[in-house]
Amino acid sequence: MRDERLVEQLVAAIRTAETILPEDVLVALKEASAIESGVARVQLEAMLKNADAARDGSIPMCQDTGIQTFIVCVGSKFPELSSLKGSIIEAVRRATNEVPLRPNAVHPFTGENTGDNVGEHIPYISWEIVDGDSCVIDLLPKGGGSENCAALGMLPPGVGINGVKRFIVDHVVGCAGKPCPPGIVGVGIGGGADLSLKLGKLSLLRPVGSRHPEGNIAALEEELRDLINASGIGPMGLGGKTTCLDVHVEYAHRHPASLPVGIVYQCWSDRRARVTIDANGKIEVT
Amino acid sequence: MERILTTPISEAEARDLCVGDVIHITGTIFTARDEAHLMMLEKGAPFPVNGLAVYHCGPVVQKKDGRWRIVSAGPTTSARMEIFEDRFLEKFPVRVIIGKGGMGEKTLAALQKVGVVYSHYTGGAGALAARAISEVKDVHWLDRLGMPEAVWVLCVEKFGPLTVTMDSHGESLYDTVGKTLSENIQTIHDRIERSK
Numbered sequence: 001m002r003d004e005r006l007v008e009q010l011v012a013a014i015r016t017a018e019t020i021l022p023e024d025v026l027v028a029l030k031e032a033s034a035i036e037s038g039v040a041r042v043q044l045e046a047m048l049k050n051a052d053a054a055r056d057g058s059i060p061m062c063q064d065t066g067i068q069t070f071i072v073c074v075g076s077k078f079p080e081l082s083s084l085k086g087s088i089i090e091a092v093r094r095a096t097n098e099v100p101l102r103p104n105a106v107h108p109f110t111g112e113n114t115g116d117n118v119g120e121h122i123p124y125i126s127w128e129i130v131d132g133d134s135c136v137i138d139l140l141p142k143g144g145g146s147e148n149c150a151a152l153g154m155l156p157p158g159v160g161i162n163g164v165k166r167f168i169v170d171h172v173v174g175c176a177g178k179p180c181p182p183g184i185v186g187v188g189i190g191g192g193a194d195l196s197l198k199l200g201k202l203s204l205l206r207p208v209g210s211r212h213p214e215g216n217i218a219a220l221e222e223e224l225r226d227l228i229n230a231s232g233i234g235p236m237g238l239g240g241k242t243t244c245l246d247v248h249v250e251y252a253h254r255h256p257a258s259l260p261v262g263i264v265y266q267c268w269s270d271r272r273a274r275v276t277i278d279a280n281g282k283i284e285v286t
Numbered sequence: 287m288e289r290i291l292t293t294p295i296s297e298a299e300a301r302d303l304c305v306g307d308v309i310h311i312t313g314t315i316f317t318a319r320d321e322a323h324l325m326m327l328e329k330g331a332p333f334p335v336n337g338l339a340v341y342h343c344g345p346v347v348q349k350k351d352g353r354w355r356i357v358s359a360g361p362t363t364s365a366r367m368e369i370f371e372d373r374f375l376e377k378f379p380v381r382v383i384i385g386k387g388g389m390g391e392k393t394l395a396a397l398q399k400v401g402v403v404y405s406h407y408t409g410g411a412g413a414l415a416a417r418a419i420s421e422v423k424d425v426h427w428l429d430r431l432g433m434p435e436a437v438w439v440l441c442v443e444k445f446g447p448l449t450v451t452m453d454s455h456g457e458s459l460y461d462t463v464g465k466t467l468s469e470n471i472q473t474i475h476d477r478i479e480r481s482k
Binding site: 049064177 | 306412449462
C-alpha cells in the first residue's frame with residue numbers, strides 16, 4: 001500500500017537531504033574554515049563551494065548518494081500507518097530516477113545491483129512506536145566511505161569511562177582521512193552490541209553543536225571532540241585543527257558484564273531531512 | 287603555489303610539482319576505479335591516455351536528450367587501487383592521479399620512476415566537480431562494468447582545487463600527517479589518563 005501524496009513529499013525530502021547541507025553543518029564548516037589555513041582551508045572552502053553548487057543546481061552534493069535510511073517515529077494512533085512502508089520504498093525508487101541517486105543496492109553474494117536502491121532490507125527503515133497520532137520520518141542517507149569507519153567495541157567494564165574515551169579516540173584517529181573528515185562522530189554506549197551501534201547512528205540526527213541534555217554526557221561530548229581535534233589529522237586527513245565537527249553520545253543501561261561502545265561516523269556531507277505528517281494528513285518537509 | 291595545468295601534461299611539468307602545490311586541470315581526464323584498472327591492464331587503454339589525468343571516481347551520470355551528463359562526480363578512496371597502481375602508471379604514463387585519501391609506498395615509488403603526482407580532491411565535493419566538467423567525451427566498457435566502474439572520458443575546465451599530496455620527489459603529505467599524529471597521540475592518551 002502507498003499514499004501518492006506522501007510518496008511525492010518523501011521524494012522531495014530525499015532531494016532536500018541530498019542537495020542541501022543543513023544550516024548547522026554549514027555554520028560549523030565556516031567556523032572551521034576561519035581557524036584553519038593552507039591545505040586545510042582549501043579543503044573546507046571546497047566543501048562550502050560544493051554545498052553552494054549542489055543547492056543552486058539541485059544536484060546531489062556527493063556522488064555517493066548513500067544507502068537510503070529512514071528513522072520512523074510513529075504515533076500509535078496515527079491513521080495512515082499501513083501506507084508508510086510502501087510509500088517509503090516507492091519514494092526511493094522514484095528518487096533514484098528523479099534526483100537522481102546512484103544505484104547503491106548490491107546483492108552481497110552475486111554483486112548484482114538492483115538499479116533502484118531497493119533490495120533486501122534496503123532502504124533501511126527503523127521503526128519506533130510512540131504515543132500520539134502524528135508521524136515523524138527522519139532521513140539520513142549514509143555514504144559508504146564513512147559507514148566503513150563504524151566500529152563496535154565490547155570493552156571489559158573494568159576499563160571504565162577512560163577506557164571508553166581511549167577506544168573512541170584511537171578508532172577515529174586511526175581512520176584518519178578515510179571517512180571524509182571533518183564529520184560527526186556518533187557514539188552509543190551500553191545496551192548491547194546492536195543497540196550501541198543503533199544509538200550511535202540515531203545520535204547523528206541531532207544538529208551539530210547540540211548537546212546531550214544530561215550535563216556529564218554533554219561534557220563528555222565536548223571532551224571527546226577536543227581530544228579528536230588535538231590529533232592534527234585535519235580536514236580530509238591532510239593536517240589541521242579540525243578532524244571532527246562534533247561528537248554526539250547516547251547511552252543505554254548495560255549488562256553488568258558488558259560495556260559495548262558503538263561508533264558510527266558521518267562524513268562532513270551530513271545529509272539530513274525530516275518529513276512530519278499530522279493526523280489530518282498535513283505533510284511538511286524540513 | 288597555485289597553477290593551471292593543460293593536458294597533455296609533460297613529464298617535466300609533473301616533476302616540477304611539489305607536495306602542497308594547489309593545481310587545477312583543463313583538458314581531458316578519465317575515470318578509473320578498481321575494475322577499470324584491471325580491464326586496462328588486461329586489454330590496454332581504450333584511447334590514448336599519455337599525459338592525461340586519471341580520476342579515481344565512480345560518478346552519477348544521466349542521459350538527457352541522447353547525451354551523457356555528469357550529475358555528481360567526487361573522488362573515491364584511492365587506497366583500493368594501491369595493489370596495481372604502480373603497474374598501471376608504468377604501462378599508462380598519465381601525469382596526474384586525482385583521488386582521495388592517498389596511496390602507499392608502491393605508488394609513491396612509481397610516481398618517482400614515471401614522473402607523476404598524486405593529487406587530492408576534496409572527498410564528497412561531487413557537485414563542485416560536476417560543475418567543472420563541460421562535456422562527457424566518451425565512455426568505455428559501460429555495458430560490462432556499469433556506471434560507477436566504467437571509464438568516463440571527460441572534458442574539464444579548471445578542475446580543482448587539487449592539492450598535490452604525493453610528488454615525484456618521494457614526498458608524501460600523508461607521511462607528514464602520520465608523524466604529527468604519532469607525536470600528538472601520546473599527549474592525547476596522557477590527557478585521557480589524567481581526566482576523571
